[in-house]
Amino acid sequence: MPPALLIIGKDLRRGIRNRSTITLAFIAPLALGFIFGQILGGVDDMDERITFSYGVVDNDGGDLGTGFASVLDQLVDDGLVELTTYTDTDEARAAVDDDDVSAAFILPEGLSDSFATASPATIEVIGNVDAPIATNVATSIAETFATRSSTAAMAGIAAAGTGVIPAEEIGTVAEEIGSSPPLASVTTVETGGDQLDFSTRMVAGMAIFFAFFVAGAAVTGILEERDEGTMARLLAAPVSRGSILFGKVSAAIIIGWVALFALMVASTVIMGADWGPVLGVLPLIITGVLAATGILALVGGLAKNAEQAGNLQSIVAVSMAMLGGAFGMVAPDPGSVWGMIAMLTPVHWFLTGLDELAVGGIAAVLPATLAMAAIAVVTGLAALTFSGKLLRP
Amino acid sequence: MGDHALEVNNLSRHFGELIAVDGVSLHVEAGETYGLLGPNGAGKSTAISMIAGLLESHGGTIRIEGEPMTTRTTAVRSRLGLVPQDLAIYPDLTARENLRFFASLYGMGTKSAKARIDEVLEVIGLSDRADDRADEFSGGMKRRLNIGIGLLHHPRLLILDEPTVGVDPQSRNAILESVEHLASEGMSVLYTTHYMEEAERLCDRIGIIDHGRLMAEGTRRELVASLGNQDRVSITATGPLADAAEAFAALDGVAEATTSEDTITLLTGDATRVVARAVETADAHGLTVASVEITQPDLEAVFLHLTGRALRD
Numbered sequence: 218m219p220p221a222l223l224i225i226g227k228d229l230r231r232g233i234r235n236r237s238t239i240t241l242a243f244i245a246p247l248a249l250g251f252i253f254g255q256i257l258g259g260v261d262d263m264d265e266r267i268t269f270s271y272g273v274v275d276n277d278g279g280d281l282g283t284g285f286a287s288v289l290d291q292l293v294d295d296g297l298v299e300l301t302t303y304t305d306t307d308e309a310r311a312a313v314d315d316d317d318v319s320a321a322f323i324l325p326e327g328l329s330d331s332f333a334t335a336s337p338a339t340i341e342v343i344g345n346v347d348a349p350i351a352t353n354v355a356t357s358i359a360e361t362f363a364t365r366s367s368t369a370a371m372a373g374i375a376a377a378g379t380g381v382i383p384a385e386e387i388g389t390v391a392e393e394i395g396s397s398p399p400l401a402s403v404t405t406v407e408t409g410g411d412q413l414d415f416s417t418r419m420v421a422g423m424a425i426f427f428a429f430f431v432a433g434a435a436v437t438g439i440l441e442e443r444d445e446g447t448m449a450r451l452l453a454a455p456v457s458r459g460s461i462l463f464g465k466v467s468a469a470i471i472i473g474w475v476a477l478f479a480l481m482v483a484s485t486v487i488m489g490a491d492w493g494p495v496l497g498v499l500p501l502i503i504t505g506v507l508a509a510t511g512i513l514a515l516v517g518g519l520a521k522n523a524e525q526a527g528n529l530q531s532i533v534a535v536s537m538a539m540l541g542g543a544f545g546m547v548a549p550d551p552g553s554v555w556g557m558i559a560m561l562t563p564v565h566w567f568l569t570g571l572d573e574l575a576v577g578g579i580a581a582v583l584p585a586t587l588a589m590a591a592i593a594v595v596t597g598l599a600a601l602t603f604s605g606k607l608l609r610p
Numbered sequence: 611m612g613d614h615a616l617e618v619n620n621l622s623r624h625f626g627e628l629i630a631v632d633g634v635s636l637h638v639e640a641g642e643t644y645g646l647l648g649p650n651g652a653g654k655s656t657a658i659s660m661i662a663g664l665l666e667s668h669g670g671t672i673r674i675e676g677e678p679m680t681t682r683t684t685a686v687r688s689r690l691g692l693v694p695q696d697l698a699i700y701p702d703l704t705a706r707e708n709l710r711f712f713a714s715l716y717g718m719g720t721k722s723a724k725a726r727i728d729e730v731l732e733v734i735g736l737s738d739r740a741d742d743r744a745d746e747f748s749g750g751m752k753r754r755l756n757i758g759i760g761l762l763h764h765p766r767l768l769i770l771d772e773p774t775v776g777v778d779p780q781s782r783n784a785i786l787e788s789v790e791h792l793a794s795e796g797m798s799v800l801y802t803t804h805y806m807e808e809a810e811r812l813c814d815r816i817g818i819i820d821h822g823r824l825m826a827e828g829t830r831r832e833l834v835a836s837l838g839n840q841d842r843v844s845i846t847a848t849g850p851l852a853d854a855a856e857a858f859a860a861l862d863g864v865a866e867a868t869t870s871e872d873t874i875t876l877l878t879g880d881a882t883r884v885v886a887r888a889v890e891t892a893d894a895h896g897l898t899v900a901s902v903e904i905t906q907p908d909l910e911a912v913f914l915h916l917t918g919r920a921l922r923d
Contacts, residue, residue, distance in 0.1 A: 223714050227700070234702050446698035450759065453662045454715045455687040610664045610694070 220456040224464025225471065228438060232472050241430045242476035246423035247483055251416075269351045270299045272309045272321035279329025285322070285340075285362055292358070306341075313343050319351030320344045322359055413575050417490040418568065422543030424480040425505055425567045428473050429534035432510040435469035436517025436600075437526045439607045444523055449610035458608045466510065473506035493574035497582045501570040504589035508563035511596030512537070518603025541565035563589050615640045615675060615767045615798035616661065622669035623656055630656040632822040633670070638767065643789070643799040645813030647806065647909065649919075653822035654802040655695055658771045661800070662692045674767060688716055691765030693757050695772045701745035705736050705755050708744060709762055716763035726762060733788060734758040750781025757788060767798045774808065786811060806909045818913055825916040833912045840865055841881035842905040845874045845888060849897035857891050864888075868918075872900075877915075 232238045275282040292298040303309040309321035323341035331338035340359045344352030442448040484490040492498045513530045520526035541564025550556045559565045570585030616638040623631040631653045638644040646654050659665035663679050672679040677686040713723035731737045734754040774782045809816050817827035851869045859867040863884050866877040878884045881904040892899050
């Protein structure tokens with residue numbers, strides 16, 4: 218049997234026996250992906266919306282009070298607010314104190330008149346100290362209404378000043394402007410239709426992140442042979458240095474491939490993850506591990522021993538995982554410096570490839586596959602310059 | 611040339627400014643056990659690393675049974691067995707798995723490897739622990755496994771680099787017996803050590819190495835004879851030792867007198883004739899003698915004579 222295959226076989230045997238390899242390659246990514254998916258995935262679940270409970274007292278009784286009530290009714294219709302109407306301020310304050318509502322809006326007497334004449338008036342918000350978020354939201358609602366109403370009043374005054382309308386119609390015009398729909402609005406659109414589902418993305422991110430640690434064994438394994446003294450024996454044997462290097466690196470790559478593939482299968486079966494068609498995922502797994510191996514071989518080549526290499530590789534793996542979005546983080550803007558750096562990471566391309574696979578079919582993974590293959594070739598060739606330094610007793 | 615198991619000519623290696631091996635030439639005859647004796651840092655392990663093809667030399671040639679050996683040659687390595695100074699075994703593999711892996715690496719077939727592994731386990735006394743993981747072994751057992759791997763493929767030349775360092779007396783004796791057994795079977799052995807008694811017990815010829823240079827070589831008898839059969843008289847005393855040195859050197863029968871901080875060492879053909887007059891001389895020069903020691907010549911004395919310092923300095 219060729220010496221390289223013997224070395225691969227020996228390393229695979231040791232890898233299987235080594236609990237830390239099993240933990241790094243299979244258990245940790247699966248467990249963390251599952252946990253993160255459960256914790257962070259809840260943000261996407263909008264079935265159970267947050268509802269604020271508010272009270273309102275209309276001491277004004279005019280058009281503006283009615284307008285404010287219509288704003289609140291809209292929020293009630295949207296399911297964001299539960300509204301209770303109170304007859305006076307004391308009753309509303311008591312309701313807030315008793316936690317019946319989180320906050321109460323008090324519309325003052327003469328609010329509509331002051332609006333028509335552009336005189337100062339105050340909408341009071343009584344908040345519950347134990348419900349700061351609900352109070353802040355209530356304050357924002359009141360401020361938004363007040364700002365819009367003031368703008369409308371200013372528009373009416375401006376119209377009268379330029380002779381467009383008579384002065385006695387300022388209030389009417391302002392009320393019409395205030396109650397009209399806004400010219401522009403911000404709408405939150407949920408994304409997700411063209412990407413992996415969140416749980417799958419978390420597991421895939423964890424898988425490629427931990428693949429870095431497994432692939433790092435390509436160099437740490439060589440340094441460990443030196444630390445264990447066995448490198449001297451390998452070098453003294455009738456085996457070329459190229460065979461030793463090929464055997465050591467191949468073993469790490471094979472473990473990385475098997476780990477990622479097993480994670481794909483396990484997360485699909487156990488967690489219901491959907492990585493996409495296997496034929497599309499395989500090229501991403503193959504080139505993703507190769508790219509991670511190349512990068513970590515380059516970094517590990519700078520180290521003097523296995524421990525130092527492990528530390529350096531951890532820093533690089535975590536940095537690349539963060540930049541590439543492995544931890545569920547929002548990827549940097551592609552036009553920014555960080556965005557461009559992120560595009561140098563296999564993590565970015567691996568997840569992008571899976572995203573593309575989710576909507577574009579198997580052929581859509583080609584750009585990501587080629588990008589990772591290029592990273593693997595460039596870093597792998599650069600790492601070869603360290604082989605002479607690594608392959609010594 | 612082809613008759614020599616190993617022939618080294620003018621071998622050199624430096625690390626920056628430090629010259630680790632400086633023009634070493636030696637040869638090991640077929641079936642001979644050659645000892646490379648020197649203190650720590652003398653250049654033994656560096657020389658061994660070059661001879662085993664692990665480290666590139668900066669000068670000189672190495673031939674194993676006439677075939678050149680460099681870091682790039684591979685075929686000739688199958689004639690060589692190496693037992694490195696540090697343990698070189700896989701701790702998470704069993705003794706048998708360790709042996710099987712290296713047997714395969716040396717191209718041994720499955721059947722012949724199995725028989726040879728059993729044989730080697732017997733030689734190193736680990737037959738009953740063959741299927742235990744190496745990390746469960748005692749230090750001595752690990753050392754024996756370390757040696758077993760080196761001799762697994764029937765090497766023509768076995769290189770042992772200080773194999774008894776850090777080993778308990780019982781395991782040490784077992785290792786020395788193993789080497790004696792291999793030598794009796796006709797295996798050529800290159801053995802490095804800084805233990806004089808090991809070199810005296812095992813080696814047919816001995817090379818004394820210090821500061822990277824081979825100071826002398828020969829059989830034990832030849833090396834000791836090179837001292838002129840001189841006994842050594844060491845007088846430990848207080849007082850003006852340096853002033854008295856000339857008087858000691860002038861004593862009849864004294865070939866050489868050297869002084870150190872509190873000791874005068876006299877080399878003589880017959881210590882019993884000299885010792886009485888040496889004590890008188892010390893007394894005459896106002897020295898207070900604390901002790902007198904007479905030593906018959908041995909390799910330690912040879913080393914001291916050649917280098918001016920003790921082997922374990």
